Amino acid sequence: MNQTLGVPLCDLSGQYRELEPELLDAVGRVLRSGQVILGPEVANLEQEVAQYCGAAYGVGCSSGTDALSLALHALGIGAGDEVILPPFTFFATVGAVCRAGAKPVFADIDPVTYNIDPVQIENKITSNTRAIMVVHLYGQCADMEPIWQSAERHGLPIIEDAAQAIGAEYQNKRTGTLGSIACFSFYPSKNLGTYGDAGMVVTNDPDWAKYMACLRVHGMEPKYHHKHLGWNARIDALQAALLRVKLPHLDRWIEGRQQAAQRYDALIEEHHLGHFLQRPTVMPQCRHVFNQYVVRVNGDRDTLVKHLQSERIGCDIYYPIPLHLQPCMAYLGHRQGDFPASEAASRCVMALPMFPEITIDQQARVVQSCAAFLRKRVRMAA
Numbered sequence: 001m002n003q004t005l006g007v008p009l010c011d012l013s014g015q016y017r018e019l020e021p022e023l024l025d026a027v028g029r030v031l032r033s034g035q036v037i038l039g040p041e042v043a044n045l046e047q048e049v050a051q052y053c054g055a056a057y058g059v060g061c062s063s064g065t066d067a068l069s070l071a072l073h074a075l076g077i078g079a080g081d082e083v084i085l086p087p088f089t090f091f092a093t094v095g096a097v098c099r100a101g102a103k104p105v106f107a108d109i110d111p112v113t114y115n116i117d118p119v120q121i122e123n124k125i126t127s128n129t130r131a132i133m134v135v136h137l138y139g140q141c142a143d144m145e146p147i148w149q150s151a152e153r154h155g156l157p158i159i160e161d162a163a164q165a166i167g168a169e170y171q172n173k174r175t176g177t178l179g180s181i182a183c184f185s186f187y188p189s190k191n192l193g194t195y196g197d198a199g200m201v202v203t204n205d206p207d208w209a210k211y212m213a214c215l216r217v218h219g220m221e222p223k224y225h226h227k228h229l230g231w232n233a234r235i236d237a238l239q240a241a242l243l244r245v246k247l248p249h250l251d252r253w254i255e256g257r258q259q260a261a262q263r264y265d266a267l268i269e270e271h272h273l274g275h276f277l278q279r280p281t282v283m284p285q286c287r288h289v290f291n292q293y294v295v296r297v298n299g300d301r302d303t304l305v306k307h308l309q310s311e312r313i314g315c316d317i318y319y320p321i322p323l324h325l326q327p328c329m330a331y332l333g334h335r336q337g338d339f340p341a342s343e344a345a346s347r348c349v350m351a352l353p354m355f356p357e358i359t360i361d362q363q364a365r366v367v368q369s370c371a372a373f374l375r376k377r378v379r380m381a382a
Contacts, residue, residue, distance in 0.1 A: 007353045007362045009314025010189045014357035015253075019245055026241040036237045038217075045240040046200065048247055049184070053166075053176025055202040057209035060235035061216050064163040064185025067199040068096035070233060071159045071181040072131070073215055074201075074208040077102050081130040085161075086116040087323040088342035089135040093161050094323045097133070104332070105129070106324050108339040112281050114138065114294070114349070117341070118146035125154050132158050136165035136175055138318070139191070139257075139291040140283065144170050144178050159183065163199075166192050167254050169287035176202040186243055191257070191291050192250050198239040256356030257290040263360055264293055264352065267367040276374050292318060293354040299377070301350055307373045313366055316351045 016023070030036060046058035061067050077083060079101040085093055087106040097104045107120035114137050121132060132151055134142040151158050158179030162168070165175045166184050176182040186198040203209055211228070214221045219230030265279050278296035282288045297304055301317075308315045322342040324334035336343065352366055 006312030007314060007358075007366055008355075009316055009351065009353050010355050011353075011357065012188060012193070012355070014355075015246075019249070022245045023242055026245050027238060030237045030241045033237075038234055039237050041237040041240040041244065042235055045235075045244050045247075048244065049200055050176070050202050052247065052250070053174050053182070053202050055176045055182070056204045057202065057206065059201045059203075059209055059212045059216065060240060061199045061201065061212075061233045062235055063197045063233075064183060064187065064199040065092040065096060066216070066233040067163075067183035067185070067201045068092060068133075068159070068161060069099060070201050070212040070215055071183055072096055072100040072102070074181060074203075074212050075131055075157055075159070077130050080128065082126060082128040083131045083133050083159075084121055084124050084129060085133040086135055086137075086342065087339045088114060088319060088345055089137060089161070089323065090163070090319065091323065091326065092163070093133060093135055094329065102130070103128075104323075104329075106334070106339060106342075108341045109345065110143070111341040111344065113140060113143070113283060114345055115140065115142040116147075118143055118150065121147060122150045125150065125156070129154065129156060132156055133161055134158060134179065135161040135163075136168055138280070138294050139165050139168055139289040140280075141165065141168050141170035141175060141178065141286050143283070157181070163187075164190065164291040165289060166190070167250055167287070168289045171285050177204070180205070181208060186239070189291075191253060191289055192243065192246055194239045194242050194246075196239055198235045198243065200235070253356040254289045257293075257354060258288070260354060260356070260358050260363065261288070261290045261293050263363050264367070267363060268295075271367055271371040273367065273371055273374065277370060290354060292351040294318065294349050294351045296345075296348045297350050298348070299374070301348055304370065304373055305350060308366075308369060311369045313369055314353045317346075317349060318351055319349075320346055322346050 042060045050058035081102040082105045083097045084105045088109045094104045107124045110117045160179040160182035162175040163185035168175045181203045184200045186194045215230035216233035219226045219228030
């Protein structure tokens with residue numbers, strides 16, 4: 001193993017090399033057609049992604065963030081409404097709620113899976129609650145059974161933020177069918193990623209699908225007749241064509257990620273690091289698709305990150321500051337200690353390199369570097 005070579009957090013080059021002829025052909029097909037905004041490539045992708053998820057309708061859009069905004073607008077959520085969501089996720093989740101004019105109401109996470117805690121959801125429901133937004137973090141579904149029960153009991157729709165979890169399953173049902181509306185991101189680093197920004201909303205409701213398709217083109221239907229106050233949230237045909245090339249390979253890539261996760265588990269055990277690097281827990285009713293392989297560091301996480309970076313090993317922290325402690329969320333009045341599980345996770349989590357083509361040698365280098373760091377810390381403490 002060449003120690004001079006780094007291990008990237010995410011390497012898209014192998015995927016591109018494998019599919020290069022098909023990807024270039026797809027680009028040429030779109031350019032030759034002259035149909036670069038919406039059109040048949042988008043319509044076909046919408047059908048194919050919806051079918052993959054087991055849903056009836058797909059609405060392509062410009063990003064996962066716009067997917068969340070479209071979902072909230074489809075449900076008529078606005079000023080005076082409350083939306084329950086976790087404080088431990090990417091900012092887009094809460095940003096979409098705030099831009100819709102609604103109030104985000106945080107419910108803390110399960111410290112084992114990092115997904116929203118169903119008990120916390122039930123405790124946060126009020127007469128102003130209009131939706132529950134669950135995030136399937138890192139590629140594993142939230143515990144949906146009790147969330148379904150709460151939603152049914154209170155008559156609330158569920159929005160799935162499945163940006164990191166296309167192909168993930170709960171009780172043999174895929175993301176996209178676990179709530180009223182589901183939102184996906186096709187950002188390049190996602191399990192199904194394109195070469196730019198793109199997203200999609202899927203649903204079984206024809207009226208919502210039609211409304212969101214109208215909203216993404218400035219609320220226009222027919223041309224120059226604006227029925228609603230929408231905005232420009234279209235997915236372009238080039239991104240759709242590239243995603244159509246990649247989609248048939250998604251399950252194979254997921255299997256590659258799952259195998260890589262199993263190898264990490266074995267390497268951590270082999271190096272007796274289980275007490276230092278707490279491995280991800282895969283819940284029995286879930287298909288985890290490992291958009292990230294995230295460990296909990298029981299020690300000096302930040303110094304370990306610096307060590308790995310000095311060794312040219314990619315790592316990242318998803319996420320170092322919970323949403324309720326972000327400066328722009330100060331108006332909500334939250335303080336340190338309000339959501340202890342999320343705050344603890346933000347201090348401890350670290351993502352190791354993960355992509356379908358990662359090799360056992362690359363993973364061994366990652367874990368060996370972590371072991372060397374721990375040995376040095378033990379010697380210094382002795």
